[in-house]
Amino acid sequence: MAREFIVPGQIINGTGALDMAESALAQLGKKAMIVTDKVMIELGNCEKVENALKNQGIEYMVYSGITGEPTDKMVEEGLALYKAQNCDFLVALGGGSPIDAMKAIASLAAHGGDIADYMGKEISVEMPPIVAIPTTAGTGSEATQFTIITDTRKDVKMLLKGKVLIPRLAVIDPQFTMTAPPKITAATGLDALCHAIEAYTSRKSQEMSDTFALSAVKRIFQYLPKAFHNGQDEAARVQMSVAALEAGIAFNNASVTLIHGMSRPIGALFHVAHGLSNAMLMKECLSFALEGAYERFAALGRAVGAAGMEDSSQIAGEKFLAAVIALTEELETPTLEEYGISKEVFFQAIPKMAQDAMTSGSPQNTLREVTQEDIEQMYKNLW
Numbered sequence: 321m322a323r324e325f326i327v328p329g330q331i332i333n334g335t336g337a338l339d340m341a342e343s344a345l346a347q348l349g350k351k352a353m354i355v356t357d358k359v360m361i362e363l364g365n366c367e368k369v370e371n372a373l374k375n376q377g378i379e380y381m382v383y384s385g386i387t388g389e390p391t392d393k394m395v396e397e398g399l400a401l402y403k404a405q406n407c408d409f410l411v412a413l414g415g416g417s418p419i420d421a422m423k424a425i426a427s428l429a430a431h432g433g434d435i436a437d438y439m440g441k442e443i444s445v446e447m448p449p450i451v452a453i454p455t456t457a458g459t460g461s462e463a464t465q466f467t468i469i470t471d472t473r474k475d476v477k478m479l480l481k482g483k484v485l486i487p488r489l490a491v492i493d494p495q496f497t498m499t500a501p502p503k504i505t506a507a508t509g510l511d512a513l514c515h516a517i518e519a520y521t522s523r524k525s526q527e528m529s530d531t532f533a534l535s536a537v538k539r540i541f542q543y544l545p546k547a548f549h550n551g552q553d554e555a556a557r558v559q560m561s562v563a564a565l566e567a568g569i570a571f572n573n574a575s576v577t578l579i580h581g582m583s584r585p586i587g588a589l590f591h592v593a594h595g596l597s598n599a600m601l602m603k604e605c606l607s608f609a610l611e612g613a614y615e616r617f618a619a620l621g622r623a624v625g626a627a628g629m630e631d632s633s634q635i636a637g638e639k640f641l642a643a644v645i646a647l648t649e650e651l652e653t654p655t656l657e658e659y660g661i662s663k664e665v666f667f668q669a670i671p672k673m674a675q676d677a678m679t680s681g682s683p684q685n686t687l688r689e690v691t692q693e694d695i696e697q698m699y700k701n702l703w
């Protein structure tokens with residue numbers, strides 16, 4: 321069966337990436353809207369991007385209203401500014417939130433409308449050029465055709481999709497990830513690990529996505545603990561930036577599965593950051609998925625050195641699972657209870673969460689058949 325494999329138009333990666341990207345930025349338009357958050361301004365990261373634009377004589381304005389994971393309201397606000405200021409392209413600087421918000425703003429730039437109108441549809445509208453400069457090594461949004469926007473009226477995290485949402489230019493410069501604190505490094509790094517594992521064990525996996533997924537998993541096992549324990553370890557930061565990009569490319573072409581499907585409803589209802597809710601779910605979801613895919617998990621176990629060729633697929637898969645659990649513990653992943661969520665409120669929400677998870681379509685990509693009842697049970701098992 322023929323398969324499509326899509327990546328960003330241009331990737332500039334490594335130390336000095338932003339400097340190298342300047343001339344590429346100059347090709348994209350006359351006035352940029354930088355989509356970012358206040359922390360990026362305080363850290364001086366936004367100024368670096370502003371300088372890159374100034375050096376090329378490109379006008380710009382800064383929209384720093386991304387105060388958390390993006391909502392329909394932030395998108396509306398950004399869109400109004402984009403139009404009022406006559407911008408003609410967008411540059412997102414930050415974690416997944418500004419990048420996702422930028423994609424949504426850009427998709428409404430030409431024809432307006434409401435971002436919720438695109439739920440469940442392929443976005444194929446005319447788009448201004450979009451540039452992603454990630455400052456965390458995790459979401460992979462710089463390499464994907466997806467954006468997650470919260471519909472504040474329905475309390476649902478909408479997964480929106482369309483090839484036009486893949487950035488024209490992705491600038492992965494490790495100078496920006498050096499400032500991420502350990503908790504963010506852990507949550508975003510584990511998000512990338514979920515992308516890679518889910519892509520590798522997805523029904524939609526393909527040879528090309530497997531290559532990127534396997535490489536990402538190996539790199540993350542080797543370098544995420546180092547970046548977590550010592551944020552100034554530049555080599556580890558560089559490797560994690562590459563891993564997050566690889567994992568993004570992998571799931572862009574193979575989709576995610578159970579963890580992401582079950583994670584979004586927890587994020588929407590309990591406001592747990594995306595990477596963290598994934599991390600909380602890894603043990604439960606991967607234990608479930610393992611039973612339908614021993615060989616795929618065994619390959620991952622052997623790739624990271626947790627299992628050997630002498631181990632059967634089942635043993636090697638189980639060893640990989642144990643290694644993942646050990647990593648989440650080393651990175652001090654809290655439980656829902658430790659995070660401060662009420663068990664009673666959580667249990668009341670389980671039917672809606674399980675339904676929203678199934679509606680997203682992601683759980684169905686898991687190699688093992690999964691029902692809504694299975695998902696309800698997995699949510700309960702988190703306690």
Ligand SMILES: [Fe+2]
Binds near residue numbers: 459511512515580594
């Ligand atoms: Fe993710």
